[in-house]
Amino acid sequence: MDNKRAPAPPQAVLFDAYGTLFDVYSVGLLAEQLFPGHGERLALLWRDLLDPVLSVHGVRRFKTDPAAYALGPEAFGLPAKDILFVSSNGWDAIGATWFGYTTLWVNRASLPLEQLDIEPTRTGSSLRDVLSFFPD
Numbered sequence: 001m002d003n004k005r006a007p008a009p010p011q012a013v014l015f016d017a018y019g020t021l022f023d024v025y026s027v028g029l030l031a032e033q034l035f036p037g038h039g040e041r042l043a044l045l046w047r048d049l050l051d052p053v054l055s056v057h058g059v060r061r062f063k064t065d066p067a068a069y070a071l072g073p074e075a076f077g078l079p080a081k082d083i084l085f086v087s088s089n090g091w092d093a094i095g096a097t098w099f100g101y102t103t104l105w106v107n108r109a110s111l112p113l114e115q116l117d118i119e120p121t122r123t124g125s126s127l128r129d130v131l132s133f134f135p136d
Contacts, residue, residue: 007102008082009133009134009135010082010083010084010102010133010134011076011078011082011083012072012076012078012082012083012084013083013084013086013130014054014072014076014083014084014085014086014101015086015087016085016086016087016088016089016092017053019088019089020086020087020088020089020106020127021127027042027043028040028042028043031043054071054072054075056068056071058071059071063092063095064091064092064094064095064098066099069085069095069096069099069101070099072085072101079100080096080099080100080101081100081101081102082102083101083102084101084102084103084104084130084133085101085102085103085104086103086104086106086127086130087103087104087105087106088105088106088107088108089105090105090107090111090113090114090120091114093105093120094114094116094118094119094120096120097118097119097120097121098118102121102133103120103121103122104120104121104122104123104124104129104130104133105120105122105123105124106124106125106126106127106129107123107124107125108125108126110125
């Protein structure tokens with residue numbers, strides 16, 4: 001009898017929004033086409049409408065600084081290991097793994113993984129791969 005149990009599914013999912021969830025560049029380009037001279041302002045405006053947004057602005061640190069990754073556990077009231085961190089940037093997924101998150105690198109472009117001392121928990125090719133962390 002196998003006493004090993006599958007890891008528990010994450011209690012929360014934290015997405016790196018810009019680049020992973022949203023193609024911010026296409027929004028700015030379209031806004032500029034529709035409203036010449038105002039595209040950049042409109043592209044910035046729609047970002048303040050997202051709620052809640054965790055931002056490194058408040059801690060004045062950038063990823064891969066641990067203070068940037070600490071925002072998730074603080075917001076959710078959960079340990080990092082119970083949160084799935086999803087990013088389309090390999091370096092970001094690795095930084096989150098170093099911090100203690102369960103991680104998914106959404107590698108849409110089939111890029112090579114940075115050669116560091118750790119790898120993301122999983123690598124996928126689309127956001128659909130988030131579902132693999134949750135049993136049927």
